[in-house]
Amino acid sequence: MQVTIYTTPTCPYCQLAKAYLAERGVQFQERDVAADPAAAAEVVARTGQRAVPVITYNGQVVIGFDRAGLERLVAAIRAQRPSLGLSVADASKIAMRQGQVPVFGAYVGRVRPGSVGERMGLQAGDIITEFNIRPIRSAADLEAALNTLESGHRVTLVVQRGDRTFRTEATV
Numbered sequence: 001m002q003v004t005i006y007t008t009p010t011c012p013y014c015q016l017a018k019a020y021l022a023e024r025g026v027q028f029q030e031r032d033v034a035a036d037p038a039a040a041a042e043v044v045a046r047t048g049q050r051a052v053p054v055i056t057y058n059g060q061v062v063i064g065f066d067r068a069g070l071e072r073l074v075a076a077i078r079a080q081r082p083s084l085g086l087s088v089a090d091a092s093k094i095a096m097r098q099g100q101v102p103v104f105g106a107y108v109g110r111v112r113p114g115s116v117g118e119r120m121g122l123q124a125g126d127i128i129t130e131f132n133i134r135p136i137r138s139a140a141d142l143e144a145a146l147n148t149l150e151s152g153h154r155v156t157l158v159v160q161r162g163d164r165t166f167r168t169e170a171t172v
Contacts, residue, residue, distance in 0.1 A: 085115020130158035
């Protein structure tokens with residue numbers, strides 16, 4: 001299921017809606033109704049709207065820069081997105097607070113019992129440095145990587161635990 005945002009280049013509320021979604025790690029397809037007559041016809045047929053922005057996802061429609069509507073849409077997306085069941089922070093910030101040399105990655109603070117992370121053998125204090133071959137330098141990097149994940153896909157993590165580095169895999 002894909003988020004689609006119908007826009008025009010001169011619409012300031014379209015820019016706000018795109019920024020809002022991007023800040024929350026929501027990937028979307030943009031359709032410019034000014035340049036694409038098929039997109040304009042599609043949005044009118046689906047919603048009856050001729051004004052933009054119009055944001056659609058899984059049958060939900062948000063019209064305009066409606067912050068409450070966008071919050072509901074983001075919550076719906078997150079509810080359907082697979083999770084590793086971890087609480088994470090920037091490893092470099094944690095290391096600096098502890099007076100250690102900064103290490104880049106996502107620091108695991110907690111692992112939810114019964115979660116994918118627990119099945120992967122993750123523990124509090126681990127540092128995730130790679131997600132499906134993608135380097136992880138911060139908690140935000142891990143969140144962005146998780147945003148691309150779909151249920152049923154295989155996840156491979158490279159994890160640093162103390163002076164040991166290991167690889168772990170699971171299906172989400």
